[in-house]
Amino acid sequence: xxxxxxxxxxxxxxxxxxxxxxxxxxxxxxxxxxxxxxxxxxxxxxxxxxxxxxxxxxxxxxxxxxxxxxxxxxxxxxxxxxxxxxxxxxxxxxxxxxxxxxxxxxxxxxxxxxxxxxxxxxxxxxxxxxxxxxxxxxxxxxxxxxxxxxxxxxxxxxxxxxxxxxxxxxxxxxxxxxxxxxxxxxxxxxxxxxxxxxxxxxxxxxxxxxxxxxxxxxxxxxxxxxxxxxxxxxxxxxxxxxxxxxxxxxxxxxxxxxxxxxxxxxxxxxxxxxxxxxxxxxxxxxxxxx
Amino acid sequence: xxxxxxxxxxxxxxxxxxxxxxxxxxxxxxxxxxxxxxxxxxxxxxxxxxxxxxxxxxxxxxxxxxxxxxxxxxxxxxxxxxxxxxxxxxxxxxxxxxxxxxxxxxxxxxxxxxxxxxxxxxxxxxxxxxxxxxxxxxxxxxxxxxxxxxxxxxxxxxxxxxxxxxxxxxxxxxxxxxxxxxxxxxxxxxxxxxxxxxxxxxxxxxxxxxxxxxxxxxxxxxxxxxxxxxxxxxxxxxxxxxxxxxxxxxxxxxxxxxxxxxxxxxxxxxxxxxxxxxxxxxxxxxxxxxxxxxxxxxxxxxxxxxxxxxxxx
Amino acid sequence: xxxxxxxxxxxxxxxxxxxxxxxxxxxxxxxxxxxxxxxxxxxxxxxxxxxxxxxxxxxxxxxxxxxxxxxxxxxxxxxxxxxxxxxxxxxxxxxxxxxxxxxxxxxxxxxxxxxxxxxxxxxxxxxxxxxxxxxxxxxxxxxxxxxxxxxxxxxxxxxxxxxxxxxxxxxxxxxxxxxxxxxxxxxxxxxxxxxxxxxxxxxxxxxxxxxxxxxxxxxxxxxxxxxxxxxxxxxxxxxxxxxxxxxxxxxxxxxxxxxxxxxxxxx
Numbered sequence: 001x002x003x004x005x006x007x008x009x010x011x012x013x014x015x016x017x018x019x020x021x022x023x024x025x026x027x028x029x030x031x032x033x034x035x036x037x038x039x040x041x042x043x044x045x046x047x048x049x050x051x052x053x054x055x056x057x058x059x060x061x062x063x064x065x066x067x068x069x070x071x072x073x074x075x076x077x078x079x080x081x082x083x084x085x086x087x088x089x090x091x092x093x094x095x096x097x098x099x100x101x102x103x104x105x106x107x108x109x110x111x112x113x114x115x116x117x118x119x120x121x122x123x124x125x126x127x128x129x130x131x132x133x134x135x136x137x138x139x140x141x142x143x144x145x146x147x148x149x150x151x152x153x154x155x156x157x158x159x160x161x162x163x164x165x166x167x168x169x170x171x172x173x174x175x176x177x178x179x180x181x182x183x184x185x186x187x188x189x190x191x192x193x194x195x196x197x198x199x200x201x202x203x204x205x206x207x208x209x210x211x212x213x214x215x216x217x218x219x220x221x222x223x224x225x226x227x228x229x230x231x232x233x234x235x236x237x238x239x240x241x242x243x244x245x246x247x248x249x250x251x252x253x254x255x256x257x258x259x260x261x262x263x264x265x266x267x268x269x270x271x272x273x274x275x276x277x278x279x280x281x282x283x284x285x286x287x288x289x290x
Numbered sequence: 291x292x293x294x295x296x297x298x299x300x301x302x303x304x305x306x307x308x309x310x311x312x313x314x315x316x317x318x319x320x321x322x323x324x325x326x327x328x329x330x331x332x333x334x335x336x337x338x339x340x341x342x343x344x345x346x347x348x349x350x351x352x353x354x355x356x357x358x359x360x361x362x363x364x365x366x367x368x369x370x371x372x373x374x375x376x377x378x379x380x381x382x383x384x385x386x387x388x389x390x391x392x393x394x395x396x397x398x399x400x401x402x403x404x405x406x407x408x409x410x411x412x413x414x415x416x417x418x419x420x421x422x423x424x425x426x427x428x429x430x431x432x433x434x435x436x437x438x439x440x441x442x443x444x445x446x447x448x449x450x451x452x453x454x455x456x457x458x459x460x461x462x463x464x465x466x467x468x469x470x471x472x473x474x475x476x477x478x479x480x481x482x483x484x485x486x487x488x489x490x491x492x493x494x495x496x497x498x499x500x501x502x503x504x505x506x507x508x509x510x511x512x513x514x515x516x517x518x519x520x521x522x523x524x525x526x527x528x529x530x531x532x533x534x535x536x537x538x539x540x541x542x543x544x545x546x547x548x549x550x551x552x553x554x555x556x557x558x559x560x561x562x563x564x565x566x567x568x569x570x571x572x573x574x575x576x577x578x579x580x581x582x583x584x585x586x587x588x589x590x591x592x593x594x595x596x597x598x599x600x601x602x603x
Numbered sequence: 604x605x606x607x608x609x610x611x612x613x614x615x616x617x618x619x620x621x622x623x624x625x626x627x628x629x630x631x632x633x634x635x636x637x638x639x640x641x642x643x644x645x646x647x648x649x650x651x652x653x654x655x656x657x658x659x660x661x662x663x664x665x666x667x668x669x670x671x672x673x674x675x676x677x678x679x680x681x682x683x684x685x686x687x688x689x690x691x692x693x694x695x696x697x698x699x700x701x702x703x704x705x706x707x708x709x710x711x712x713x714x715x716x717x718x719x720x721x722x723x724x725x726x727x728x729x730x731x732x733x734x735x736x737x738x739x740x741x742x743x744x745x746x747x748x749x750x751x752x753x754x755x756x757x758x759x760x761x762x763x764x765x766x767x768x769x770x771x772x773x774x775x776x777x778x779x780x781x782x783x784x785x786x787x788x789x790x791x792x793x794x795x796x797x798x799x800x801x802x803x804x805x806x807x808x809x810x811x812x813x814x815x816x817x818x819x820x821x822x823x824x825x826x827x828x829x830x831x832x833x834x835x836x837x838x839x840x841x842x843x844x845x846x847x848x849x850x851x852x853x854x855x856x857x858x859x860x861x862x863x864x865x866x867x868x869x870x
Contacts (some may be wrong), residue, residue, distance in 0.1 A: 025383075026704060030390035031331055038497060081569060085330040086508045093501030094556040097549035100498075104546050161725060165714050169700045175667045175693040176718030176770075177685070206401075209394030216387050219705065223750035228705045253405040259398025266391060270381055278380050382703040382752070582673065585627065585634060 005139050006122055007244055009201050010258060012145035014210055014236025016194040019152055021215030022225070022232050023187055026167045031085070032074065034208045035092035036188060037195040039070040041099030041204070044196060049106055060144075060196055067192020068185060070095060122201040122254050141201050148197040152190050156229075159183065164225060202255040209259035210236055213266050220269045220276050235265050303540060309434040310532035310551060313493055314502060316441035317486045318528025319448050321503035322510065322521045324483055326459040330507075332371075332480075334500035335393045336363075337487045339370035341400025341496065344488075345407060356436045360488050367484035368477075370396055397496075433492065440489050444482055448521070455479060456517055493532075494548030502528060505555040512566030531555035618681040620645050620774045620805040621666065626675035628658070628665050635661045639675070639830045643822070646803045648796055650810045650820035650836075654849050657827040659809045660696070663776045667693060679774060689718055692772030694763050696779055702752045708762045709747040712737055715769030737768040742791060757788030764792060775799065775806040782811065793819055816840055 024033045043066035047059040070091055077087035128140050156163060165173045166183045173180050191211070198207045218231035242265075243258030250257070271279045324332055343366025347358045370392050377388040448455065457465045458475050466472045483503065490499040510524035535551025564571050619642040628636040636658040643649055651659050664670045666677050668684055679687040692715075712734040713726045720726060726734075738744050741761040746754065754762065760780060767775055781789050796806050796819075810816065816823060816836065823840050825831040825848040832844040 025387045026701075028384050028386050028701075030386040034334075034390055034393070077563075080563070080571070080574075082508055082511075083325070083328055083330065085328060086325055086504050089330045089334060089500050089504035090508055090556065090559060093498050093505065093552055094559075096497055097501070097552040097556070100546060100549040101553065104544050104549075158723065161717055161720070162722075164706075165717055168704045168706065168711075169695065169714070171664075171669060171695045171699055172693055172714065172766075174669050175688070175691065177688045178717070206394065206398060208390060209398055212387055212390035213394060216383055216391055219383065219387075220381055223705050223707065225705050247402075250402070251405075251409055252402045256398045256401030256405065259394055260402055263391070263395035263398065266395070270377065276381060581629060581634075585629065585637075585673070588637075 003244075005142065006254065007241060009122060009139065009141050009145060010240030010244060010254075011237045012142065012149055013198040013202055013207070014214065014240050015233050016145065016149050016152055016198065017207060017210040018214050018218075018233035018236035019156055019229055020187070020191050020194055021211040021213075021236075022218065022229050023163060023167055024191070024211060025215040025219055026225075027187075030212045031088050032071070032188070033191055033211045035074065035088045036067045036070050036191050037199070037204045037207045037211070039092045039095035039099075040066045040192055040196050040199075041096055042066060042102060044199070045099050045102040045106075049102070060193060063196035064189055064192050066095065067188055067195070070192075071185060071188040141197075144197045145201075148193050151193065155186065155190060159186075163187065202258065206255045206259045209262055210239070213259070213262040214239060217262070217266045217269045220266075220273045223275070235269075236262065239265060303536075305431050305434040306540075306547070307533065307536045309437045310493055310536045310547060311529045312438055312441040312532070313490055314506070314528035314530070314532030314535075314551065314555075315525045316444040316528075317490055317499075317502035318506035318510075318524040318526070319445055319521055320479075320482050320486045321505075321507035321528070322517070322524045323448075323455050323459055323479055324503060325507040325511070326517070327479075330504045331389060331500065333483055333487055333503035335370060335374070335389050336367045336480075336484050337491060337496050337499045338393045338400075339363075339366050339396040340484070340488055340491065342366055342396055342403055345400055345403035349403065349407060349410075356433060356440075356488070356492070360440075360485060363488040364481060364484050366396065367480070367487070371480050437489055437492075440485060444486060445525075447478075447482060451475070451478075452518070452521075494551055498548050498552045501552040501555060502531075505552070505559050506531065509555070509559040509562040512562035512569045515568075527555065527558050531558060619643060619678075620680060621807070622678040622681075623666060624676050624678075626662070626665060626672055626677065628661055628670065628672045634673075634828065636665065636672075637829045639826070641824065641830060641833045643805055643807065645805055646800055647805055647821045648800050648819065649805070649807045649822045649824060650816050651807060651824045651826060652810050652813065652816060652848070653826035653831070657848070659826055660778055662826065663693075663778055663807070663809060667691065667776060690773045692767040692770040692775040694767045694775070694777040694780055697756065697760055697763065697782065702754075702759060704751065707748050707750055708743060708754065708758075708765075709734055709738060711751060711762050712765045712769050715766035718770060733771075734765075734769055737765040738762075740768060741765045741795060755785075757784040760784050760788060761791065764795060768795075773804055775804060777806065777808045779809050779811060781815075813845075 021033070024030050040063040043062035043064075044059055047062035051058050073091045074084070074087050077090065078084050082090075129138065162173070162178050162183055165178060166180050170180050194211075195204070195207050198210075202210065214235035215228075215232045217235045218228045221231050222228050239262035240258050242261035243256075244254055246252075246261060247254040247257035269277070271277050274280060321330075321333070324330060340363035343362035343364070344359045345362075346366075347362030348354065351358055373392045374385070374388045377383055377391065378385055383391075454465075454470060454475050457470065458472055458479070462472050462476070465475075486503065487499050490502050494502065506524040506528040507520075509527050510520045513523055514520050531551050531554040534554040535547050538554070539545040539547040539550045562570065565573075567573055622642040624640045626636055626639045627634060639662065651662065653659055661670065665672045666684070668677070677684055679690060684691065709731075713730060715737070716726055716730040716733060720730070735744065735747065738747055741764050743758060743761050743765060746758060746762075751759065751762065760783075764777075764780065767777070780792055784792070796808070799806055800821075808820070810819070817840060820836050822834060823836045824833045825839070825844050827848045827850075831848040832839050
C-alpha cells in the first residue's frame, strides 16, 4: 500500500507543479519560483509555532502570505532599479535565513529540521494518516495536494485566456483592461500553495525541480500552450514513477531520484525532440547539405 | 561588553570570527563582478551544483578536506556553467529556466549521492551534511587557515586583474576587440565564484551562500557609481556582516552563525536602500518632490508665457 | 507656445477620437513628456515623429494608461480611456513580446478578441471566423497554423496588425509598425492603414523614416518631450519645425526639403 500512496503523492506534486511551471517558464520567472519555494519557510515555521501541528490550513495561509510578500518585495526592489536576479537573491535568502533562525530558536517546539524542508520525506508519507470519525481516510498529504491541485486547475481553467495573454503580451493585456498585476500575484499565490503542500513530500529544492524541469521539457516538444501544459504534467508524473522505481533499485533518496529522472527526460527532449532536438536539427542540416 | 571581550579571548572563537570576516570580505568583492555581469543568481546555482561534486570527491577519497571539496565543486561548477550555456545556446529556453534546470537537477543528483554515502561505509560521513548546511561553529583552526589562504588568493586575483574584470563586466565585445582573452577571463571569474561559494558553504550552508555574494554587492551599489569604490564597500559590508553574524550568534545560544550573518547583511542592505545618496528611497522621495515642484513652477511660467503670447496676438 | 498647436486644437463640433490635454510623464527626475496637448480628427492617419528619447512610445503608453502620468487628461471619444477600451486597438513594438511563445498565428490574432469576450467567455467559432478573416486581410491566411517563431519579421508584424484588426477598434495606436520589415510588407501595411482610414477609423503611428512621412500621413505630430508642432502634413512637416524637433542634427532636411514639400497625399 505504501507504494501506491507514495506514487500518488508524487503524481499529485508533479501535476500541481507541472501546470504552474509552464507559466513560470513562459514568463521567464523560473527563478522566482525557486525563490518562493525557499521563502515560504518562515511562514511554515510561524504557522507551526502558532498551531502546534504540521497540517493546518493555517500553514497554507501563512505560506501564501510569505509567497506574496516575496513577490511584492522582489517587484519593489526591481522597480527601484536593482537587477531582477539580484533582487530575487536578496529577498529569498533573507526570508530563508529568518526561517532557519526561527527553527533554531524554537528547536524544541518545532519538529522541523532543515533536512526535511530541503529533502522532503515522501517515503514516510503514508505514516501521517487523516482520520475522520475513526475512519482511515488515507494520508493527509494526499488530501492536501488533491485540494491544491483542484484549486490550481479551477483557477487556471477559468482564467486561461487572461493568464495566456499576460504571459505573451502584458502590454496588450493591460491595454484591453486585464489587471496584469493581479494575475501576477494570483499566479505567485498558486505557486506558494503548491510549494507548501509539496514541501513535506519532496522538499523545497526538489519542488523547484518539478516546477521548472518538466515544463521546460514540454516547451521543447510542442508549439501549443494547451498541449504544453498536458505534456508538462505527463513529464512530471513520468519522472515520479521512474524516480520511485530507480530509488528502490539503487536504495537512494526517492525525491532525489525523481528530480534526476526529470533531468534525464529533459536531456532526452533537448537532444531528440522531433521538431527542436539538437540531434534532429543536426541530421536535418546534414540531409540538406547532401 | 565584558562578555564580548571574554568571547574574543577564546581562541576557538577567534578563529571562527576571523574566518567569517574574511569570508564576508572576499565574497563581497567577487559578488560585485557577478552583480555587474547580471549573474547574481549564478552563485546560488553554483552552490547547489557543488553538492554532487563534493559528494563524488568524498566518495572517491573518503576524506573531508576543503581542498578536495574545492576541486570537486570546481569541476561540478564548470559542468553546471557549461550546461547552462549549452541549453541557452541550443534551445529556445532562456537563462532563468536553464539555471533552474541545472540547479535542481544537480542538486537532485547530489542528494542521491548523499544517500549513497549515508547508506554506504564511508566512515565519518556525519560531518558531510553539517558541511552542506553550514555550521561555522564546527570550524577548526585548520579550516580557518585554509579559508584564509583561499580568501587572500581571491582578493589578490581581483586586485591584480581589476582592470580586466571591469571591462569584461561592462563590455565583453570591446574587451575581445582589444585582444583580451575574454573566454579565459570569464571562466576564471566563474572559478573564483565557485571558490568563494565552496568556502562559504561551510559557514552558512548551500542555500544562504548566495546572499554573501549578492547582498553586499547590491548594498554597495546604492552608495557609489564607481566600480573601485563599490568593490571596496561591498567587501567591507560583507566583512562587517560576517563579524556581526559571529558575534551575535555566539552571544545568544542556539543561534546559527550563517543565517545571522545573512540577516546582518540584509540589515545593511535595508539601510542602503533607505539612505543611499541619489538611489536611496529617502533621497529619491526628496528628489521627486523637488522635481514635481520645479515642474509645477515651470508649467505655471509656461502657461503665463503662452497667455501673454496669445494676448499679444 | 507655438501657433500651429493652437490652430490645430480648435474645437470641432464632433467629438474628437482622441483629445489629450496637458499630459506630462516623468521617470524619476526628468520629465519625458511635458504638457502635451492635442486633438486628433476622425478618419486621419497621423504620424508621430521625433528623435530617440523624445517620448513617442511614452506618449502612446500614457494615452493607453499603461504607465502613470503626473498630470493631464486623456479623452477617447469624450470619455476616459478606461470606459472606451473596446474602441482602442494597440499594436506594441514587435520586440516587446517573446516570439518563442508556444502558439500559432491564428491564436495570436484571436487574442485581439479577448477584450470583447469579457472575463469568462472563451473564443468560439464566431471569434475564429473573425480571426481568419483578419489574417487573410493582411495576406497571412496560409500561415494560420504556423508557430510564430517560424515567421519572418515582416510576417510577425502582419500578424500583429491582424490582431489589431480583430480588436475592431475605432482608434488605433501603432508603435513603429514599419520597423525592420521588408519593402513588400511595408507596402501591404500602408495599404491596410489607408483602408482603415477609408472606413473612418483613426490611426496614430509612431514612425521613424522621415523620407516616407509625406507619402503616408495626413497629419504629423512632431514631438521632443514637448509638442513641437502638430497639423496637416503639408503645412507642418517643414524644415523649420523639423529643425526645432531634431535640433539641427539632420542632414536629411537639407536634401529633401530644399524645394517646398509636395502637397500631402490625403489633401
